[in-house]
Amino acid sequence: MASQIPMVDYLVLDGDSAHLEANECTACGALFFDRRNACAACGKREFRRKRLSNDGLVRTFTIVQRAAPGVPAPFAGAVIDLDGGGKVKANIVGVDPTPENIKLGMPVTLTTFVAGTDDNGIEAVAFGYRPV
């Protein structure tokens, strides 16, 4: 099996239990996916890693039919409200991207897929959410 790396560093592959991790402000609990200088909510500067739930609800979505150059369409982009806190942007996968198949408030769970392979055969693994 080819070796794999996550497409973004807030996706932790961890064998069969892939999940997301965020930087959580130790003072106010605000969650961020990027490298931090300080907290945008309270200004404090200490963070800890927090494992986020793989389950959540579709907070909003769009179905992109005319995509940016080089990006395959259609696809369903969404923002997911994760159980226990955190919001994340990802695609809805596992169903045809149509308004009939995707509903606001629909329960979804995290799944992973290979998004690309480099010249050394390394696979980049991405995540999406499928209806449950």
Add this chain to the structure above:
Amino acid sequence: MASDDIWIIGVSMTKFMRYKDKDLIDLASEAALAALDDAGVTIQDMDILASGNLAEAGGGVGQRIQKQIGQTGIPVYNVANACATGATAFRVVHTAIKAGEASIGLAIGSEQMGKAGMLGAAGRARSDKKEFEPSGRYGGVMGTEGILGTNMMPGTFAQTGMEYAYEHDGVGFEQFAKVAEKNHAHSVLNPLAQYQKAFALDEIMGGEMIAYPNTLLMCCPTGDGAAAAVVVSGERLASMPAEVRKRAIKVSASVLTSDPYVDGCQVQFDVNTLTRRAADQAYAQSGVDPKDLDLVELHDCFATAELCHYDNLRLCEPGGAGEWIDKKGPWRDGEIPVNVSGGLLSKGHPLGATGIANIFEVSTHLRGEAGDRQVEGAKVGLTHVIGLGSACAVHILEKAAS
């Protein structure tokens, strides 16, 4: 005319369209000279100049305009603030006058986009990278567009609308489409609009889907154009001729906000909280109640966005934006006419020009000079622009009492 009030005495915009034979400086100069002529003053009278432009933000556009219309040595501020760029330039002049550093100034917004296609942060090209190596603030190894959702403008603002639909009843594809039906209908009366064509609701809903629920006719076009305004202190205005004072427009509120932290705002831009804050500050500053407004020009970059701003700007009952468009509240003969210019959807959206073009539109109605599209008896109006990232400007304008 209290001496601490601030006034617009000259205002103009070019027609928005795609210009083949004029460059950015032609358009900006044309708007600037028209605003100066409208005010009956010259570039030699100006104490300050602010120039808003996005695509050439590092290009000294303000000074290049001076090279065409008058190099008088005054301070020039080149401003960029996403789609709130023009309104921010206006505010730079407004703030300088309020601070007493200037008594009269010129604000210009300009943009030349041509047929730019969709805008947005598409990220790195997906096929260029031969060896995956994590980089950037998210440790990414490839572009995320289309894999981890979308950051292009049509989809981003589609999600803004769908989030409103999630939280409120009576909002769906049809309500969003009705916004575009209204703005395209309004545009027929505006000769300065890039497109002046009405469309039936089923033509809008049945058109090419760009990013559900935004179809092609629910997305603003790219284009070229410029707008300008001459702003003065009340004290300076008092010494000006009666015909200038009679047509002067009072700036009753001028507010700029950025997006405050809310949960999830770094995942999906929040265009609501900063708009609500700007609106509330503007109503407090002016003493104007939303119900007093005779017209509003708001930032309908996409139809989905306009619907949310009915609620954000307190034009409809809280949560009632869907119902409000259903009962035609924002139509030109409705409760509060919104985007009688045709809005960004039809008038066009040359990014740096938009914030001053909105001020031109409302001022022209308040002066009773809007021709076929005139909102009869308009005395108070509001302008709103939002730049993603985010910046929001709200201005409340009033007709001179005399």
